[in-house]
Amino acid sequence: MLLIASYVFYGLWNPPLILLLWISTVVDWMAGKRLTVEENKRKRKMWLILSICVNLGFLVFFKYGNFLLENFQYLLALINIEYTPPAWDILLPMGISFYTFQTMSYTIDLYKRKIQPAKTFLDFALYVTFFPQLVAGPIVRSDELVPQFYEKKRATQNQFFMGVMLLTIGLFEKTVFADSLFSPVSDEVFGASAALLPLDAWVGVLAFSGQIFFDFAGYSLCAIGIALMLGIALPDNFRYPYGSIGFSELWQRWHISLSSWLRDYLYISLGGNKISVRRTYVNLMLTMLLGGLWHGAAWTFVFWGFLHGLYLVVERLLKNYIKIGKQTLAMRLFLAFLTFNCVNITWVFFRAKSFENAMSILKSMFFIHGETPILISNHIVLVLGVVSLMFFGHFAMRNHSLVEVIGRTPVWLLALGWSIMIFGLMIVQTSGQQFIYFQF
Amino acid sequence: MSEKLNLKLFLISLLIAILLLIPYELYWRYVERWPAGYDSQNLDYWADWRGRVDDLGKDDVIIMGSSRGHFDINIHLWDSITGTRPIMLAYAGSSPFHPLADIVDNSEFDGLLVLSVAPGLFFTVKDSWGAGKGRDFVDHYYKRTYAQRFSHWIFQYIDPQFSYIQEDLSLRILIERLPFENRDSVQNQALWPPMVHMDQYRNIRMLKGMETDTVLQNRQTAIWTPPVWKNRYKDSVDVIMDHYVGLIKKFKEKGGRIALIRPPVTGGYLENEPILFPRDKYWDRLLRASNSPGYHFMDHEDTKNLIPPEWSHLNRKDADLYTKTIIKLLREDELL
Numbered sequence: 001m002l003l004i005a006s007y008v009f010y011g012l013w014n015p016p017l018i019l020l021l022w023i024s025t026v027v028d029w030m031a032g033k034r035l036t037v038e039e040n041k042r043k044r045k046m047w048l049i050l051s052i053c054v055n056l057g058f059l060v061f062f063k064y065g066n067f068l069l070e071n072f073q074y075l076l077a078l079i080n081i082e083y084t085p086p087a088w089d090i091l092l093p094m095g096i097s098f099y100t101f102q103t104m105s106y107t108i109d110l111y112k113r114k115i116q117p118a119k120t121f122l123d124f125a126l127y128v129t130f131f132p133q134l135v136a137g138p139i140v141r142s143d144e145l146v147p148q149f150y151e152k153k154r155a156t157q158n159q160f161f162m163g164v165m166l167l168t169i170g171l172f173e174k175t176v177f178a179d180s181l182f183s184p185v186s187d188e189v190f191g192a193s194a195a196l197l198p199l200d201a202w203v204g205v206l207a208f209s210g211q212i213f214f215d216f217a218g219y220s221l222c223a224i225g226i227a228l229m230l231g232i233a234l235p236d237n238f239r240y241p242y243g244s245i246g247f248s249e250l251w252q253r254w255h256i257s258l259s260s261w262l263r264d265y266l267y268i269s270l271g272g273n274k275i276s277v278r279r280t281y282v283n284l285m286l287t288m289l290l291g292g293l294w295h296g297a298a299w300t301f302v303f304w305g306f307l308h309g310l311y312l313v314v315e316r317l318l319k320n321y322i323k324i325g326k327q328t329l330a331m332r333l334f335l336a337f338l339t340f341n342c343v344n345i346t347w348v349f350f351r352a353k354s355f356e357n358a359m360s361i362l363k364s365m366f367f368i369h370g371e372t373p374i375l376i377s378n379h380i381v382l383v384l385g386v387v388s389l390m391f392f393g394h395f396a397m398r399n400h401s402l403v404e405v406i407g408r409t410p411v412w413l414l415a416l417g418w419s420i421m422i423f424g425l426m427i428v429q430t431s432g433q434q435f436i437y438f439q440f
Numbered sequence: 441m442s443e444k445l446n447l448k449l450f451l452i453s454l455l456i457a458i459l460l461l462i463p464y465e466l467y468w469r470y471v472e473r474w475p476a477g478y479d480s481q482n483l484d485y486w487a488d489w490r491g492r493v494d495d496l497g498k499d500d501v502i503i504m505g506s507s508r509g510h511f512d513i514n515i516h517l518w519d520s521i522t523g524t525r526p527i528m529l530a531y532a533g534s535s536p537f538h539p540l541a542d543i544v545d546n547s548e549f550d551g552l553l554v555l556s557v558a559p560g561l562f563f564t565v566k567d568s569w570g571a572g573k574g575r576d577f578v579d580h581y582y583k584r585t586y587a588q589r590f591s592h593w594i595f596q597y598i599d600p601q602f603s604y605i606q607e608d609l610s611l612r613i614l615i616e617r618l619p620f621e622n623r624d625s626v627q628n629q630a631l632w633p634p635m636v637h638m639d640q641y642r643n644i645r646m647l648k649g650m651e652t653d654t655v656l657q658n659r660q661t662a663i664w665t666p667p668v669w670k671n672r673y674k675d676s677v678d679v680i681m682d683h684y685v686g687l688i689k690k691f692k693e694k695g696g697r698i699a700l701i702r703p704p705v706t707g708g709y710l711e712n713e714p715i716l717f718p719r720d721k722y723w724d725r726l727l728r729a730s731n732s733p734g735y736h737f738m739d740h741e742d743t744k745n746l747i748p749p750e751w752s753h754l755n756r757k758d759a760d761l762y763t764k765t766i767i768k769l770l771r772e773d774e775l776l
Contacts, residue, residue, distance in 0.1 A: 376626055
């Protein structure tokens with residue numbers, strides 16, 4: 001039932017692309033079966049390579065095909081060869097970046113003999129297509145999800161309504177904060193052709209910072225909530241990342257399922273921090289560069305990854321030379337604020353249409369040019385207000401969880417908060433803006 | 441897992457939310473006087489009617505353009521006079537730049553196309569704001585997912601029961617219209633007053649409030665009045681003309697008939713449109729180049745003295761008169 005529902009869910013977007021999902025499922029199931037029984041090291045490696053090639057092949061074609069062609073054309077132009085690539089209108093299958101990584105984690109873990117295989121093809125197919133997390137994660141490891149299929153699944157009343165609560169919060173974050181408040185401001189600033197006043201530039205960047213968090217964390221909460229309503233527990237994907245102190249901590253709090261995937265299957269496979277200090281820095285940088293590229297087929301995304309890699313490297317270097325003793329609250333708040341603003345600078349490249357657009361925004365932010373105000377006062381006041389609350393809220397929640405807080409909240413306050421969110425969802429009337437991470 | 445979260449708590453929260461919604465709906469319905477009805481900005485309703493174009497024949501009529509064509513033609517009256525109800529594909533705030541191309545290039549329609557011209561929106565380039573809005577609903581027609589269609593299928597009968605369900609009253613718009621103090625040179629826009637009611641055929645009628653209440657009319661004319669009246673695309677007039685003339689010629693080659701209309705205006709529009717869009721360089725040039733009949737409100741006794749209450753759109757009585765006049769003129773020219 002869940003499997004059929006998941007295929008129907010995916011098909012409501014574009015039915016023919018179920019085939020792609022299915023091919024990935026079949027190939028990885030077969031590879032997984034062989035990896036379970038095959039003892040020959042070379043053959044095992046071949047099955048693993050097959051799985052990786054098929055999955056990455058789909059990803060490269062659908063997601064990076066045009067990007068590779070454009071860069072190939074550019075390189076040829078550098079040596080005076082004129083080449084016009086065919087105009088391919090390649091549709092990016094929704095969720096491909098997520099489900100390919102998810103299925104690869106299965107075959108890689110089987111190769112390393114870290115997990116047990118799914119008992120049947122249908123169980124594996126459900127692991128790949130489980131609809132709450134199919135299109136934008138969390139990227140779930142098979143040992144987190146598949147064993148749950150074998151337990152008698154029926155959500156308790158508390159689980160079910162915790163799921164409804166999380167779904168409500170997720171939808172509220174997405175539609176009220178991300179779509180209604182932050183998105184128009186971010187679009188206006190990043191779409192402006194004129195050089196902006198610093199205030200407008202910063203508010204636009206902060207708006208994007210809020211938008212991407214509420215959009216993506218909102219989606220993740222929806223996915224976790226719906227799964228919980230079905231009696232299935234999915235892992236957290238965000239743990240108040242804007243309250244992070246330092247970038248290592250940021251990546252333990254932001255898009256946790258992706259960062260842990262990159263850590264386990266890329267960073268550690270490259271040697272992690274086990275080879276040498278210099279190699280550690282190289283591995284960190286490579287991981288973040290590829291992490292940036294995962295987000296989109298554009299050099300701005302790669303540069304975003306580069307900046308995060310640079311931050312991580314510099315942080316490690318500084319930790320070797322600067323020892324901070326007991327951190328007071330004020331110091332921790334300051335460091336978190338610093339981290340938050342360094343992250344905001346990276347968001348400029350993530351959101352900008354081009355490097356030129358990004359540099360123009362940065363110049364405006366740092367007073368280098370700009371005379372033109374474009375934002376209305378409503379947006380400035382509300383964005384600054386809500387982002388401030390978001391930052392302090394994240395900092396305060398660093399060592400707590402949402403479920404824990406819900407558990408400690410008085411019933412009357414839960415009812416009030418829940419009713420306000422439901423009311424907000426009733427009146428918000430968005431035009432059905434796509435979740436940002438659907439495009440990845 | 442918290443035991444506080446249970447069916448009882450959920451139902452209480454839902455009840456409180458509904459209790460909050462009731463005064464919210466009543467406020468918009470009775471204080472601000474927004475009518476319940478079909479949202480004129482809804483892309484799905486446009487897509488539904490666009491989907492019926494391929495079922496039309498030579499005797500059928502499509503009306504395209506922006507709000508003047510949408511609000512000033514009563515398609516039910518048209519139906520009662522001619523026996524055929526036009527399909528209303530005009531859309532407020534948009535240019536027909538892309539929708540016209542869609543009908544000409546992607547449909548078999550060869551009936552009568554009545555194209556309304558509001559110069560500020562009609563004579564724009566393909567990437568302008570107005571053209572972009574037109575492209576949005578054409579794109580939505582082709583790209584809407586099954587999930588979106590399903591959602592529309594469920595809610596199309598529920599949404600029109602509520603006044604507050606209008607794009608003009610979405611949270612995003614309400615945030616933009618909060619009365620914070622303006623910054624220098626960046627003005628907050630006022631909330632648009634309720635102007636019209638749309639039915640499921642996309643037929644629009646002006647509300648009684650807008651017809652008679654000068655406070656509402658003044659709010660609307662203040663919105664219409666820009667800081668500086670200008671023609672943004674006057675340097676691109678040749679490109680724009682070529683686009684429309686090309687499409688009109690192609691449509692006629694398919695056997696279609698076309699008529700252009702310039703609905704009545706007054707106030708700031710009557711003062712400024714002739715200056716920014718001189719008739720001989722725009723309207724007359726378009727008619728000449730496309731060899732098409734055109735009905736300018738100033739050229740006919742029945743229409744030249746009609747006065748839109750808020751400069752741009754006719755009240756119900758005048759819209760009926762305008763509709764009858766256009767039908768009469770089309771029949772005289774054997775287009776209908």
